[in-house]
Amino acid sequence: MIFHRLTLLSSFINRSSNFLIHSHQCRSFKLTPNRQFSLTSIRPRRGDRPQLLANNATNTPKVKLTFSDLGKLFRLAQNEKGRIGCAIILLFISSSVTMSVPYILGKIIDMLQTYKHEELRRRLKQTTLLLIGVFGIGAIANFGRIYLILTTSQRIIKRVREQLFNGILRKEMAFFDKQKTGELVNRLSSDTEVMSNAVTQNISDGLRALTQSVAGVGLMLYISPQLALVGLTTVPPVAVGAILFGRFIKRLSRKVQDALAKATDVAEERFSNIRTVKSFSKEEQEIQLYNQRISNVLQLKYKESLAYGLFYGMTGLSGNIIVLSVFYFGGVSMSEESLTIGDLSSFLLYAFYVGVSISGIFSFHLELMKGIGASQTVWSILNDDHNEKIILSSQSQHTIHGEPLTPALMLRDITFDSISFRYPTRPNVLVLDNLILRVPGGKVLAICGSSGSGKSTIGQLLLRFYEPQSGQIRIGNIPIKDMPLHWLRSNIGTVPQEPVLFSSSIYDNIAYGYPTVIENVPETVLKNKVMEAANTANASGFIEQLPEKYNTKVGERGTMLSGGQKQRVALSRAILRDPSILVLDEATSALDAQSEYLVQEALEKIMVNRTVIIIAHRLSTIIKADQIAVLDKGRIGEQGTYTELMNIENGLFRNLVATQTMVDVDLEE
Template sequence: MTLVFGKSTAAFSGVSTQGNTPEFQSTVNQLVLYYVYNFIGRFVIGYVATLCVCVAGARTTRSLRKKFFECVLRQEIWHFDKRSNGSIAAQVTTNGNRINQGIAEKLYSTVGGLSLFLSSYIVALAVQWKLALITMTIIPANILIFATCIHFSIAIDERITKSYSRASVMAQEAISSIETINACGAALQTVKKYGAFLTEAHQAGLAKSPLTGIFVATSVFLVMSGTALAFWEGYRLYSSGEVNNVGTVFTVVLSVTLGATSIISMLPSLETVSAASSAAAELFEVMDKQTLLDPLSPDGEKPASLTGDIEMKEIRFAYPSRPSAEVPQGMTLTPPAGKTIALLRASGSGKSTIIGLLERWYVPTSGTILLDGLDIAKYNVEWLRSNIGLVQQEPVLFQVTIFENVAKGLNEEQLALPQAEQLELVKEACRSSNAHDVVERLAHGYDTQVGERASMLSGGQRQRIAIARALIRKPRLLLLDEATSALDTQSERIVQQALDSAAADSSQTTIAVAHRLSTIKNADVIFVMEDGCIVETGTHDQLLQQRGRYYAMCLAQALDQALDQALDQAHD
């Protein structure tokens, strides 16, 4: 366009001296057509380029989100123990949106501005290289200011992104525990803490204002200076005869002006690209992290069958968040296969840690865990977990139907079955967990939505659904981590009957972690733990005869129960 403008200027300059001639009219008509062609070309190219880059940006963002979520699922459990990781939901959604904005039309605008900058100076050099070189002296200063501002802007955007991620984590925690916050009267404190994160992001954002002001003011000054220099030197070259017509001067001046102003026009787009870069850096920090325990890896042994014979030798372990607190401490445990084993002791002795090590959520600091004679670390993680059923103290049900919740426990072979056969498996598992009759009494049966955090079900019903989910795959190893401790007496009795029935009707190995003696007294072997070590082993009757720690615990719980009964009678 600068070439056409220069020719137009030269044509009008000529007509002022030669008068209106047919040649001038023909030249003007031709130049006007050039303008029209130029505008049409820019419209078509701009439309096609914007459409393509937006489609490519949406596809790239989709792939990036999917890959990031897959990488998150591949992380070790202890990765999620760190409070500094930010909100995964915010990273997937908010960061994804920022990346999409930065690689879509804003990226096109940035590339367009850079192309205009380069092409303008190429045209200027081709038309009159000496005049162009003189006016290009503003470029180094412009690039220096531009690079400095972008460098600091990216660092500021990274701090803003992390602050918003921490704020998102806190907001999610507050919403998920809204009843507790209201009960404790902690709403205002929560709002203040949330506001502190927003203030932190706001303060970081304020630091960008001086950068923007410096960049715009300096760029405008340099553009005006370059334009003035181009006119001054152009007049000198025209007077000396080195430039034949005034159109050449105007072509160079316009090219230099367009090239310099393109840097300023790129600033809003570059800020968006900078924010996208910071958002992407937070995602790639997780995606580039090498996982030490990948649950989706195809590597590892996949035997045709599993007996459930466990042997733990000199196991030592400390949680990454508490490296100085070691539990267990050199523990050796050899529970018999096909039996029900109970681990008993107060909180903090390492009972639940054993569950985490068997599930391969964590890796022991030292020692070996053998499963059917093979180091548990050599098994394929996904295959291992598909042969283990787990029921935790606080059952987690998804916001879907009861059928879908129980069907989450289906293994690969069961998932290949038709829907009707899967439903029969779900019903069979619910019968085993004493949940079938309860589900049938619901208005929609197995199609009943459990609601957010399974709010439509009672604690006992949730636990029985969770037990059915663990039993549906017919695991060779069943892990019960305080499965009844959060229930009332009646619900505990029903759930315990379901667990006892499941253990009696199969040859699976069951490991139950508990502190209520009523839930483990029927176990085949009871291991009493203290300070991360096994101190007593035997059946319920054998341990009572030893009159050791287990006997003392039985007396303490019996006294507590007797005292509660006496208080209830006195109250009545």
């Protein structure tokens, strides 16, 4: 009789445990149950596996669980305390319902053994109605908990992404020189999600696992203290194994992230420069390189999978040994009539609940460690010392050194006084060496020189993309470092050699140059200004010939337009800004003769009543400048008018003109 009962009990427990384990896995992997799992098939939840982030491991701080890091991470959820508190209350309700199921099932089994016929039907009916009510409450609580946690997580992700995006945009150019675009994008997308999940969904799952573990152990002790001691014998060694496993997985996941970062860098760089790849017919070479990087990731994932398999295989074996022990000692207790079959059924189900919940606690630990690791990289970006000192609006400061902040202030002479400069990424290369240069206010100054002489650097220093190591830049008598950065840049227009357009419409790209927030400008006013700027830049002609005119999409980086068209759109953008200072960085050097003529004609129209700095080497571009400065080895070698410089025997400028003339003759031949 006892053997028959144990056989029935074994079948019932096996089915119940398989359903329990499978349901737990389906919640983790978001699957629909379709087949049973064995007792040894418990696999890690999605949160247990290190998420593959395209991080550069060498730049990622070593993860250490500290109270400071935990505090920073949990402060992300500070504004969501009400929602999280409600979710926790609902969690306790749903967990209470879950933990009542084994006890009720045990009583039903005892009921089947004790009562017959009418009495049995009556009690089953009462119990069924009770369970329907209990399960209904549990379902409502689960719905509320999941909804609150998921929406709270998305709210936190949005807030962190806004903060991180804002922080990144406020960085100095030196920061971007050292960072990879793909890595920053990954921080903005993946890392923020990991951080949010660590303090929302992970906390919810961790509390649920902890609650069910404590409740399950308590009920196991209530049913049978002796069996509870037997069932809990594997917890200490499994806990030690989990800690060691977590440390190993952290180290291995860093290697995986590093390998994946290299693969991601290859893909991103090749996609961004696809024309170069195709023009050199390097598709096969790039495919092999990417495959090699991915193969490195795969080899590391093999090791990771082996580690997971060994750990969860051993924990599964430990669990099954405990089940056999409980069956044995439980059967002995039943034979002595000190334990009913219902109590043993409840005990075994609670044991399974505790086992799954302990696994959830380990998952919580791993997910929390990943959240801390992701947060450390995000904090390192937000808290570094590369932030620009930006005043967002000129309204926050009306005067400087006692003078009003007006466009007229920017039309004074620009003085580069003993400027020495090295780029942060090339600290051993002196680009500008005690440079002394005066740009007459309201005039046109052309800067020429050999490649690498520092011409473009002058424009970048004027925009304060970088700070010189020594010396001072002044407009009038006011150092530009004392000016509000936003106001300074809003009064300087730039047109680079290779203008960058956003992958939107021509209209949006031109309107981007408007000095105030576009949303605050009436649509008709902005539209008229955009069309006027395009007309001034000789861009309206080709725009009107396009099928969608100003609504034409330019493609990524403006690839749908020709070089001359892109340059005129960029010039329109600069004109719309109506700057007091205009910096033209070899704006016509990459254009054909017809495009150069159109752009040059537009430039002559907008140079009036502005201070213009032309960085160029073409004679046609600089011949009409009021002043010409020749850069030589980071210093001004010569400065004067075109006629004055051409009259200097063996002068730097005269030699440059002679060299270009010879090149032009060779090209014509």
